[in-house]
Amino acid sequence: MKKAGLWIISVLCGFMALIGLFSLPASWGLLFFIIPALLFNPKFQDFLSNRKFEITKTMAIAAVVLPLVTTMVSAATSPQSTSSTQFASSMAATVSSTPSSSITASSDSPSTAGSSSNATTTSLASSAVPQVNRSSSPAPSSGAKLKVHYMDVGQGDSEFLELPNKQTMLIDAGNSDNGTQIVSYIKALGYNKIDYLIATHPHADHIGGMATVVSKLNIGKIYMPKKSTNTKTYEKLLVAIQNKGLKIHTAKAGVNIVKVGNLNIDIMAPVYITGDDLNEYSAVIKVTYGNNKFLFMGDAGEESERQITADVKADVLKVGHHGSKTSTSQSFLNKVKPKYAVIEVGAGNSYGHPTSAALTRLQNIGATIYRTDKDGTIVFTSDSKTITVNKKASSIKQNAP
Numbered sequence: 001m002k003k004a005g006l007w008i009i010s011v012l013c014g015f016m017a018l019i020g021l022f023s024l025p026a027s028w029g030l031l032f033f034i035i036p037a038l039l040f041n042p043k044f045q046d047f048l049s050n051r052k053f054e055i056t057k058t059m060a061i062a063a064v065v066l067p068l069v070t071t072m073v074s075a076a077t078s079p080q081s082t083s084s085t086q087f088a089s090s091m092a093a094t095v096s097s098t099p100s101s102s103i104t105a106s107s108d109s110p111s112t113a114g115s116s117s118n119a120t121t122t123s124l125a126s127s128a129v130p131q132v133n134r135s136s137s138p139a140p141s142s143g144a145k146l147k148v149h150y151m152d153v154g155q156g157d158s159e160f161l162e163l164p165n166k167q168t169m170l171i172d173a174g175n176s177d178n179g180t181q182i183v184s185y186i187k188a189l190g191y192n193k194i195d196y197l198i199a200t201h202p203h204a205d206h207i208g209g210m211a212t213v214v215s216k217l218n219i220g221k222i223y224m225p226k227k228s229t230n231t232k233t234y235e236k237l238l239v240a241i242q243n244k245g246l247k248i249h250t251a252k253a254g255v256n257i258v259k260v261g262n263l264n265i266d267i268m269a270p271v272y273i274t275g276d277d278l279n280e281y282s283a284v285i286k287v288t289y290g291n292n293k294f295l296f297m298g299d300a301g302e303e304s305e306r307q308i309t310a311d312v313k314a315d316v317l318k319v320g321h322h323g324s325k326t327s328t329s330q331s332f333l334n335k336v337k338p339k340y341a342v343i344e345v346g347a348g349n350s351y352g353h354p355t356s357a358a359l360t361r362l363q364n365i366g367a368t369i370y371r372t373d374k375d376g377t378i379v380f381t382s383d384s385k386t387i388t389v390n391k392k393a394s395s396i397k398q399n400a401p
């Protein structure tokens with residue numbers, strides 16, 4: 001073969017090997033392209049022949065076949081997201097390494113949230129490449145309704161979305177005694193499946209009822225932030241997910257969950273992953289349907305609010321952390337400019353939620369405030385242009401604070 005041709009092959013193969021190196025461990029098979037890169041390199045061939053070493057035809061063929069095979073093998077075996085089996089094993093590690101695994105996260109107040117998660121926090125959620133669900137989501141037909149149910153689960157969070165494309169989404173599932181009630185509520189609406197299940201963060205007032213939801217309903221995709229804790233509640237959820245053979249996708253800023261027609265569901269936070277405050281890892285979800293926008297904050301606080309750079313302007317804001325004073329900062333509200341604010345909170349809770357500081361800031365921005373402790377379950381309906389609000393008598397039992 002001509003020298004120029006050999007150089008081209010050598011450089012190309014070297015380039016492939018470099019790609020393999022920079023995409024480790026996903027595409028490790030590409031690393032084997034270093035072999036043809038060397039064998040076909042005229043300089044290296046001179047070097048070998050000086051040492052009386054001849055490259056045979058078999059060696060040349062092997063040098064080409066080997067990297068091709070390893071590339072295919074690495075592509076086939078490289079995990080796209082953490083499987084439930086990996087989950088189970090890391091979970092087992094968490095359980096066995098901590099004698100304190102019997103603590104149940106019963107509090108999510110800012111002062112105790114940090115300490116309860118200090119012990120052994122391992123990252124269990126997957127480091128999956130963001131997966132866009134374009135192909136399997138049908139587009140909404142014109143005039144279809146988006147219904148958002150802010151469920152009264154006492155001192156906790158749970159929002160059920162009937163999407164205009166006939167799919168469903170559940171963000172959080174209240175406390176453990178809310179699980180059955182949430183399942184009944186969803187079934188009464190005529191659904192057996194949750195296409196997108198989001199655990200904003202692993203506190204018991206958000207994931208408490210989720211194990212029941214996972215075991216009783218059909219589940220599509222699950223999203224959780226890459227932050228775990230060692231509570232019984234969290235372990236129970238992971239076991240339920242594992243039993244169904246489901247995968248967990250990482251909830252982080254920039255991930256798109258749905259993009260069909262004029263329906264868009266994006267994850268705005270967590271942006272950075274730092275510190276031990278589980279609340280700040282909350283998945284913040286933005287649902288855009290035509291001209292109407294809904295923002296769900298989980299228990300995100302000022303730190304996360306500061307880090308979000310994406311457009312957060314929304315008509316309806318699910319207020320962060322049950323109206324805690326360390327959430328819903330003025331500068332964030334100035335960006336969201338909500339017309340409506342929904343606070344999910346239990347009557348007479350021991351945290352003093354919602355705080356007068358948060359309520360004042362919401363009033364000053366001109367938002368109409370709805371509270372599950374006063375209004376029960378609240379349903380917002382959007383036809384992509386206008387939003388209507390419907391307060392219902394609570395069909396989810398009040399949870400004692």
Ligand SMILES: [Zn+2]
Pocket residue numbers: 108156157203205206299321322
């Ligand atoms: Zn909470």
